[in-house]
Amino acid sequence: MVAFIWAFLIIVGVVFSLLSGNVISLNDTILTSANSGLKMMMDLLPIIVLWTGIMKIAEDSGMLNKISKFLYPLLSKLFPCVPKDNPALGYIASNIAANAMGLGSAATPFGLKAMNELQKINLQKDTATEPMITFLILNTSGVTIVPTTTIALRLMHGSVNPESIIITSLIATFCSSFAGLVLDYFIRRKNNGI
Amino acid sequence: MxxxxxxxxxxxxxxxxxxxxxxxxxxxxxxxxxxxxxxxxxxFPSILAMVFAVNIFLESNFLNTAFSFLLPVLSKFNLPLDIIPMALLRPISGTASLSIMNDIFTNYGPDSFVGLLASTIQGSTDTTIYVLALYFSSIKVTKIKHALYNGLFADLIGITASFIVVSLLF
Known part of the structure; x- marks a missing residue:
């Protein structure tokens, strides 16, 4: 599936550039894109290393387990196949909390760790499991309470009330997360033949 | 604070x-x-692969051209047209949709209807395709089942909801 997206982006991009006579800028893009990829990694690397370090303390001290247990009644509804004291639940909770606070870059390491923990209890290593998909739907529908970047940009452009979009974002986020989870729920039910 | x-x-x-x-x-x-x-x-390899493909796709201006074909259809629905490229790019690239939002703020102001709509869309959805590619490739999962269209469906609902909510509240 990822291969399909990748092929689509490249084939459409190259063919369309050739047809519209955009060859020079296409060349530049191809040559510089490896560099942009590295730059992105350089931005991400220190944050990932720092936060996986910090979170390891929380894991070793048993704090993450406590969070998992505390949130279990709620999370067990969404992730019925994940055992009660699995650290994945703690990482999922941390990821969603960090996203909600608008700390997108701090959320990524937690999300990667959550996927890693879910993969440990996956029996078919090349296939996504139900909890992975549910988690990513929750993650990509963007449960954001404080969209920090957007507010900062609005402020920069002289908005009279930069925070006014918090409430609209919240309602829209709620709709998209809810719709995503409902669809996921029905697909799961259909797949399990209930 | x-x-x-x-x-x-x-x-x-x-x-x-x-x-x-x-x-x-x-x-x-x-x-x-x-x-x-x-x-x-x-x-790192998956980030590089994604940035590479997304950059080629964005550079080709395919979206703008496809969008100009859609224009006559969309104008019938009374939609603010500047929002469409941003909505289409949002699931693919965070930086690209952010820079379109920046243009919208410059041209119309952050407190205009389009500005508020752009802010709400930006704040309410995420870069679905990018996140899926990154998270799944980090654990070497290739069969992702319904993750992609389910995620994009949620985004579509989020964008539709943004439009309705901003229309009602402002």
Missing amino acids: VSKLIIPIFILIIVFYGFIKKVDIYDSFLNGAKEGLITCFNI
């Missing part, structure tokens, strides 16, 4: 809790950081 307090307090609690539980916190930190480094090593 409150959001500035969250990270320091979060770190304080983790370090303090680990300390009173007599965990070798420094050792734990180093072990975790090493794991993080391995994660970075594993995800």
